[in-house]
Amino acid sequence: MSSSRDHFDAFEHHTLPKHGILSAYLMRWASIHLRREGGGGRHSRVCFVDGFAGAGKDKDGRPGSPLVAALVAADIRNASPERGLVQGSRMCVGVVESNGPRFQSMYATLADAVAAAPDDWVLHRGTFGDHVDELREWVGSDPTLWFLDPFGIKGLHASWYADLLGGPKNEIFVLAAHVGSVRLTGVVQSETDDIERRIGAIAAAPSLFAGEDAIRQAQLAQARADIRRQLDINDPAARTILVDALGSPDCIEELAAVAIERRPEMYLQLFCNALRRAGATVQLTIPIRDVGGRPMHVLIHASKHVAAMTAMKRSVTEGLARQDLDATMRELLKLELQAPVSPLIEMLCRTRAGQTIDWSSRKRTRRPLVVQIMEDTAAFGFQMPELKRELRARGLMDRDGRIEVVRFPELPA
Numbered sequence: 254m255s256s257s258r259d260h261f262d263a264f265e266h267h268t269l270p271k272h273g274i275l276s277a278y279l280m281r282w283a284s285i286h287l288r289r290e291g292g293g294g295r296h297s298r299v300c301f302v303d304g305f306a307g308a309g310k311d312k313d314g315r316p317g318s319p320l321v322a323a324l325v326a327a328d329i330r331n332a333s334p335e336r337g338l339v340q341g342s343r344m345c346v347g348v349v350e351s352n353g354p355r356f357q358s359m360y361a362t363l364a365d366a367v368a369a370a371p372d373d374w375v376l377h378r379g380t381f382g383d384h385v386d387e388l389r390e391w392v393g394s395d396p397t398l399w400f401l402d403p404f405g406i407k408g409l410h411a412s413w414y415a416d417l418l419g420g421p422k423n424e425i426f427v428l429a430a431h432v433g434s435v436r437l438t439g440v441v442q443s444e445t446d447d448i449e450r451r452i453g454a455i456a457a458a459p460s461l462f463a464g465e466d467a468i469r470q471a472q473l474a475q476a477r478a479d480i481r482r483q484l485d486i487n488d489p490a491a492r493t494i495l496v497d498a499l500g501s502p503d504c505i506e507e508l509a510a511v512a513i514e515r516r517p518e519m520y521l522q523l524f525c526n527a528l529r530r531a532g533a534t535v536q537l538t539i540p541i542r543d544v545g546g547r548p549m550h551v552l553i554h555a556s557k558h559v560a561a562m563t564a565m566k567r568s569v570t571e572g573l574a575r576q577d578l579d580a581t582m583r584e585l586l587k588l589e590l591q592a593p594v595s596p597l598i599e600m601l602c603r604t605r606a607g608q609t610i611d612w613s614s615r616k617r618t619r620r621p622l623v624v625q626i627m628e629d630t631a632a633f634g635f636q637m638p639e640l641k642r643e644l645r646a647r648g649l650m651d652r653d654g655r656i657e658v659v660r661f662p663e664l665p666a
Contacts, residue, residue: 264311266579267543270586271428271552272321273572274539275400278426279325279344281564286396286422287329287342297339300392304381305403306348308355309362318400319359322346323366330370345373347388351380385413396422403428406520411500414531424556425533429524495520500527521551528555535562539569540589544582563627570634592631594643600630606664612641612650612657622659
């Protein structure tokens with residue numbers, strides 16, 4: 254991630270789910286496309302492009318997105334034949350960072366990875382817009398995941414989206430930062446409140462490095478001003494940033510038509526619409542909150558295939574299981590993401606009345622009920638244990654030999 258903050262600091266708690274989900278999805282996504290049998294087309298090369306890469310890791314050594322990609326790329330390159338990947342499989346990585354110190358830090362962090370496979374890497378100093386055309390030429394027709402994680406809204410251009418999604422198996426994973434939650438009304442002030450808290454903490458704490466503290470306060474104050482300006486539709490610079498990201502001057506009128514506290518929600522809706530116009534017919538939004546429950550940002554996965562969305566949903570479950578996540582934040586995220594179980598079962602009873610469907614075994618069907626639920630509903634993988642308990646409690650789940658099945662009763666006449 255690139256930001257106007259000093260990203261050599263320790264990652265905030267709400268940054269960790271993003272990296273956990275990205276790590277899980279990169280491995281799953283690459284393996285699907287590189288698999289010899291039943292994969293995405295028997296490719297031997299996939300590409301990951303990090304358009305706002307940041308420093309590579311935080312001060313505690315925890316991997317940022319470029320290092321996450323490096324670890325996945327190395328795992329694929331060294332995969333044993335038992336993994337079932339096409340011979341010579343590789344995940345190539347392109348990274349872009351505009352800030353000089355962060356680029357140098359990233360360059361040093363990735364030195365070993367680049368040395369191990371120099372042909373699989375491109376590193377660019379500059380903005381993503383400076384290099385997007387050459388990166389598109391570099392990835393060619395190979396499946397590509399474009400990761401766009403700017404600080405706030407600035408730096409995104411709707412004119413890119415269709416080209417980035419141009420390949421039949423291309424996807425965009427983008428962070429819509431500082432615009433609140435897709436399901437709960439976002440609060441524009443949420444991020445600036447956090448910055449105010451951090452400025453206050455610096456001012457209140459005794460320090461032997463007053464000069465460094467003053468610089469840090471100034472950086473945070475600038476970040477606060479940037480965020481406020483980016484969502485102020487009366488500011489000419491903000492209007493340009495918004496039109497660039499959303500792709501139409503009409504977005505200003507649409508944002509102006511709602512109360513300011515609802516603009517983050519409206520921005521997210523308009524952003525998803527822009528991605529849909531560019532060809533992203535399948536989208537998954539993943540709201541991220543901090544340990545206090547405040548909406549921080551939304552991850553948007555934009556693709557053209559339900560299978561890609563299902564893989565991302567499985568990766569969300571895996572990413573939220575990482576041990577370094579705050580337990581309260583993990584439960585808040587699950588609560589926000591989960592689909593209500595009782596209405597889900599009632600819908601399944603209506604739409605699958607009279608059917609007996611294997612729960613998870615693929616021995617007799619390509620689409621067991623777990624797959625159908627993941628593909629056809631809003632439920633996530635972490636809900637499956639609860640769903641099974643409710644199905645058993647209603648007498649709908651039993652066994653057919655060794656295979657768990659769900660028997661949906663006929664609808665009354």
